[in-house]
Amino acid sequence: MVNAAKPTSRPLSPHLQVYRLPLAAVLSITHRITGMGLSLGLLLLTWWLTSAAYGPDTYDMALGYIASPLGMLVLLGFSVALFFHLCNGIRHLFWDAGRNFEISQTKRGNIYVIIGTIVLTAAAWLLALA
Template identity: 45%
Template structure:
């Protein structure tokens, strides 16, 4: 039995470009994993608080390193992105907003909202506004 070589090949990343809604969907899953992993760090912080002054000082030293600050802000962004995407899913649950133009507009609003919420949190936390 001969293999049919005239069949079209499946699209791959060099040919096929994911639509914005597909990228947002994948990112939503990734932020869910990031939030789960971030909870481990959150539990460490809570246990350091309960552990007393020495434990708290050690945790503060670790958390003041640039990598852990970056991870913390990544966790906050993931939280807001996941929240905004969840709101979009609630809108979809009404059975509306499935037109391509609306889907893309809501995806951009979702990205902008999550960034704005993260920046507002940074300003509020950094400047105490």
């Protein structure tokens, strides 16, 4: 036991303040954050369906909120979250099947997920606003 009494002050792992997260780690935590956000999105979906069940007046009121600038911004956020969680979730299913664990495959997957999210979001909004 050399230097047993000397206190050590090594950084504990994972030391997030000084550790530059790899892109895969950023996407991983984003998967969790978008998942939690989309859980709130389900409440919005339920509110929308319930407003329709109550009748045309409540439905028009609900759509009024959704079609407002703030509502559209929220909707844009939910759509990005949905497409990201969808793309990254498909990647997780491949990992769960024991595939694509090589670093080169993971790096390629990062790019596919990001491009997929952008393309799907843009396509949905272009089609919706056309």
